[in-house]
Every structure is written in structure tokens, then in C-alpha cells.
Amino acid sequence: MxxxxxxxxxxxxxxxxxxxxxxxxxxxxxxxxxxxxxxxxxxxxxxxxxxxxxxxxxxxxxxxxxxxxxxxxxxxxxxxxxxxxxxxxxxxxxxxxxxxxxxxxxxxxxxxxxxxxxxxxxxxxxxxxxxxxxxxxxxxxxxxxxxxxxxxxxxxxxxxxxxxxxxxxxxxxxxxxxxxxxxxxxxxxxxxxxxxxxYPMDRDNLAFVIQDVSSDQEKLELLTFYLKKHYGPALIYFSSRIQAENLAHILSEKLPELNVAFYHGGMEPIDRIQIQQQFMNNQIDVICCTSAFGMGINKHNIRLIIHYHLPSQMEAYIQEVGRAGRDGKPSICLLLYGRYDTAIPKSIIENELPESGEIRVIMQQLQIWGEQGIELTKETINTLYELFQMSEIKWRFLRFHFEKHGMIRGKKVVYQAEQWRNIYDHLVNWIHSRSLYKMQELQEMVSWAESAGCLREQLYKKFQSGYDTPIFECCSNCGIDLEQWETQALLPSQRKETDWRLKLQKLLLGVKHEAK
CATH class of the missing domain: 3.40.50.300 (P-loop containing nucleotide triphosphate hydrolases)
Structure with missing residues (x-):
């Protein structure tokens, strides 16, 4: 005690x-x-x-x-x-x-x-x-x-x-x-x-809604409708950087009363930090983002999380929708689901880690450098990127395993034929197992999206037994009318008024303090 x-x-x-x-x-x-x-x-x-x-x-x-x-x-x-x-x-x-x-x-x-x-x-x-x-x-x-x-x-x-x-x-x-x-x-x-x-990971203030769509045009119409009605703060998750950018521009034109931005891992770090800070300070209402946004974000009043694309895993989905309603107030998690949406996550899974052919040519190049006594420097590694169009993430993954198994020691390449064959087989099998697992996880996500049963129960059952009774609504399969739901977020006009008043107050307080 x-x-x-x-x-x-x-x-x-x-x-x-x-x-x-x-x-x-x-x-x-x-x-x-x-x-x-x-x-x-x-x-x-x-x-x-x-x-x-x-x-x-x-x-x-x-x-x-x-x-x-x-x-x-x-x-x-x-x-x-x-x-x-x-x-x-x-x-x-x-x-x-x-x-x-x-x-x-x-x-x-x-x-x-x-x-x-x-x-x-x-x-x-x-x-x-x-x-x-x-x-x-x-x-x-x-x-x-x-x-x-x-x-x-x-x-x-x-x-x-x-x-x-x-x-x-x-x-x-x-x-x-x-x-x-x-x-x-x-x-x-x-x-x-x-x-x-x-500890149980279910959140009793979140309501889950899946809306079937037949085209991206229908998704755009629904986004426009819901954002007009619910304002912000809101996050819209995409699996494609290009589509996140394009939709942010389109929504900015269609909804001039809202401040809409995009965010993804391909942006400069300083730009990503600026977008995040503006969102935290209520200067941005809606962010069209990839999974790169949101980890550790402690913004309490996000009322609406929309998934434009189907996430590849339940865990990823739970992580992303968990950014809604951190103040405990009712919030909506909306998935716009088209059966054609599986193409993007399948492509991501297939290209996440190097293929067997990529591993083979990389190992062949390293063998040549090892026999010639060429060290691994920034210049030689850049040559790998240019020769084989390999991403930095793929190289980091391979380098970890090459170092773990003694193929690379410091900057030196150590070639041993039989050992290298075993390492190649190990890596190919490892990557195949992970890809197979990820494909199974994607199919689980598809089954959930197409389920006729309670979405909350299906979402959490692999993680825990049971869940808390929702304080607001449960899910679209249990009955929820999203068109009747009213957000508690401030209207744009109210939010901007509050924003400039606070800024003016801080400015005047600062001037008074300096005058003393």
C-alpha cells in the first residue's frame, strides 16, 4: 500500500x-x-x-x-x-x-x-x-x-x-x-x-463502420460527404503515397472551408514534422496519410479515422484506428471497402523484402568485391543501389543477416562458398515464410471486411477473449446510422476564431512581460 x-x-x-x-x-x-x-x-x-x-x-x-x-x-x-x-x-x-x-x-x-x-x-x-x-x-x-x-x-x-x-x-x-x-x-x-x-486492447468509445464501394469515384463522393458533415480533426489512411497526395489536393478544392494536408514517408523530414505540428495545433483539419503518420501521436480529439484503402493486417488497423477518441468520447472508424482493394497490399507484401533473384545478384556482386579486396564503403554501397535499384530498407535487412552469419565483418566481405549457399537458402526460406504469413493476414482482413457478424467481436478475438460493452455504438453490422451521427468537433469558423484569439493573447502577454 x-x-x-x-x-x-x-x-x-x-x-x-x-x-x-x-x-x-x-x-x-x-x-x-x-x-x-x-x-x-x-x-x-x-x-x-x-x-x-x-x-x-x-x-x-x-x-x-x-x-x-x-x-x-x-x-x-x-x-x-x-x-x-x-x-x-x-x-x-x-x-x-x-x-x-x-x-x-x-x-x-x-x-x-x-x-x-x-x-x-x-x-x-x-x-x-x-x-x-x-x-x-x-x-x-x-x-x-x-x-x-x-x-x-x-x-x-x-x-x-x-x-x-x-x-x-x-x-x-x-x-x-x-x-x-x-x-x-x-x-x-x-x-x-x-x-x-x-492488457485488453479494445476501446469501448470507438464504433466501426464498413462501407462497400464499387469505385474510387464513389470513395471520393463519400469522403466529401462525411468531411462536410463531420469536419475534423480527421485522418484518412492510404496505402499509396501518390493517392494520398492526389486526394489531399482534390479535397482541398472541394472543401475550401477545411485545411487538408498530406503526409507520407517519402517527404522530407522537416516537412513531415511541420505537418504533424500543425495538426497537433489545430491548424490542419484533415491529413491524408500513409501508415508513416500517427505512431505516438497524442492528440485527444480526433473524431474520425477513415481508411481509404484496406490495411494488410488486423494489427495495423487496430493501431491506426486507436488514434481516434483518446479523450474517451465517441469516435468513428470508417473503412471504405472495395473488393478490388487487395491489389495494393498484395503488391506491398511482395515488394517489402528482396526476392530470391535480388539476393542472388547481390551476393554475386559481394563475392566479386570480396575476391578483389574491395571494402564496403558509402561509395560501393551506393553502387549497389544504382546497379540493382535496391531500396535502403532491403539492403539494411540483407546486411544484418550477412553480418549475423559472418559474410560481412566490418567493411570486409568474407567469401566461403558452402556457407554462402546455406545463407542464401536460409534467407529465401525466411522471406517466403514471412510473405506467406502476411498473405494469410491480408486474407483475414478481407474476411473481416466482408463479415456479416459483429465487427468488434471479429476484430479483437485473435488478441483477447471478449470485449467491453461499447459506450456509443458498436458497428455497422450491429446497426449504426453514420448519417445521423454528429461530431463534437468545432466548426471551422469557431476553430479559427479560437485560434487567433489565443495567439493574440499569447502575443500581448509576451509584450507585457518584456515591458516589465
């Missing part, structure tokens, strides 16, 4: 929250006891508090692996606004001079956000290994798993990095992880004794 009261007091003192949300106290207690924890909490449940509070209470440095630069920037900004000064981020946006200064002063910080790519640099690991690491946090931990919906090759090296940092306790967090993904995370981190804190 004493421990519980103390944690409640610390929560109020540092974060001004009156009580913990389900799962937070238990995870924090485990972490403070020095245990490694796998925490699966629903979107919007406050996963960040599970490591931010311990970072304040533990001696030493807490490292947080974060997949998005914009997420790091937002979290550090929010912490400093709460007088949490000893937090810092290291990523590609930090200049070399700033990075060196941060590295020198790391012993003064309690919380370090860092990208998985930067953490692979020897000088960074060497510096961190000199410090007391009290906790190693992996945010969006499903990125580790080959079965995860957002698998990222850079996360595969984290198990080795943890060992080089003297095996600190690990906190792996995710909102969506099936039992298979959970097992894969634990195996990759080599933490068989990890404490598992798994």
Missing part, C-alpha cells in the same frame, strides 16, 4: 495526473524492481508514462528507442514543458556539433530518446557503455518481430546492443502484438524470463 501511494504521489507531482491508467502502475512497479517487462497496452493508454516516471525515480540513464524523429521531438518538448529538463533526443536532425555536446554531457541526463539507426554506431555504444543504464526501453516493440505489422530491420540489432550495454533491464512496449509477435520479441531480446503485462 505504501509503495502504491508513493507512486500516485510521484505521478501527481511530475505529470499532474490524479490516477494511473490500467497497466501503468503494475509495469512501473516491475521496472522499479529491476525486472524486464513486455507491456502490451491499448493505443492511447499512456505507455510513455511507464518509462518516463521510472526515469525520474531510477539512478542512471533511461534509453528509449523510438522509431520516429517527430515522436522524439514531441515527447522531449512535452516533458520540458512539464519541467522535466533532463531529457534529450539524438537523431539525424541533431547537428554533428550538437550531437558531440550531448554525448559529452550524457551523464547529466535521465532520459535519452534515440533512433535505432544511430544506436548502431560504435562511438555511440562505446559512450553509453561508460554510463549506468538503469532501463532500456523499446517503444513500438512489434517492430522487432518478423511477424509484426511494422517490421523494421534496424530493430533486429537491439538484442546485441543491449548485451554491449551490460544487459540493463528491458521494457518492451506495444499496443498491438499477437501471441506469435510477443514470443518473437522475447526470443529476439533473449529475455525468456521477462514479465508479461498484457
Amino acid at each position: 505504501h509503495e502504491t501511494l508513493r507512486l500516485e504521489e510521484e505521478l501527481k507531482k511530475h505529470f499532474h495526473y490524479q490516477t494511473f491508467r490500467p497497466g501503468q502502475r503494475e509495469i512501473i512497479h516491475d521496472v522499479l524492481q529491476g525486472e524486464s517487462v513486455l507491456g502490451i497496452l491499448p493505443t492511447g493508454s499512456g505507455k510513455s508514462v511507464c518509462y518516463q516516471l521510472p526515469a525520474l525515480l531510477l539512478e542512471g540513464l533511461t534509453i528509449v528507442i523510438s522509431p520516429l524523429i517527430s515522436l522524439m521531438i514531441d515527447q522531449v518538448k512535452e516533458l520540458k514543458a512539464k519541467n522535466y529538463k533532463r531529457a534529450v533526443a539524438l537523431n539525424s536532425f541533431v547537428t554533428y556539433a550538437e550531437r558531440q555536446l550531448i554525448m559529452e554531457q550524457l551523464h547529466h541526463y535521465q532520459l535519452l530518446y534515440i533512433s535505432p539507426e544511430l544506436l548502431q554506431q560504435d562511438q555511440v555504444i562505446k559512450r553509453l557503455s561508460q554510463l549506468k543504464i538503469s532501463l532500456f526501453v523499446i517503444d513500438e516493440a512489434h517492430c522487432i518481430s518478423q511477424w509484426g505489422h511494422d517490421f523494421r530491420p534496424d530493430y533486429l540489432k537491439l538484442g546485441t546492443v543491449i548485451q554491449r550495454l551490460n544487459n540493463p533491464p528491458v521494457l518492451a512496449l506495444s499496443a498491438t502484438a499477437t501471441p506469435a509477435v510477443q514470443a518473437d520479441i522475447i526470443k529476439s531480446l533473449n529475455r525468456p524470463e521477462i514479465t508479461k503485462r498484457i
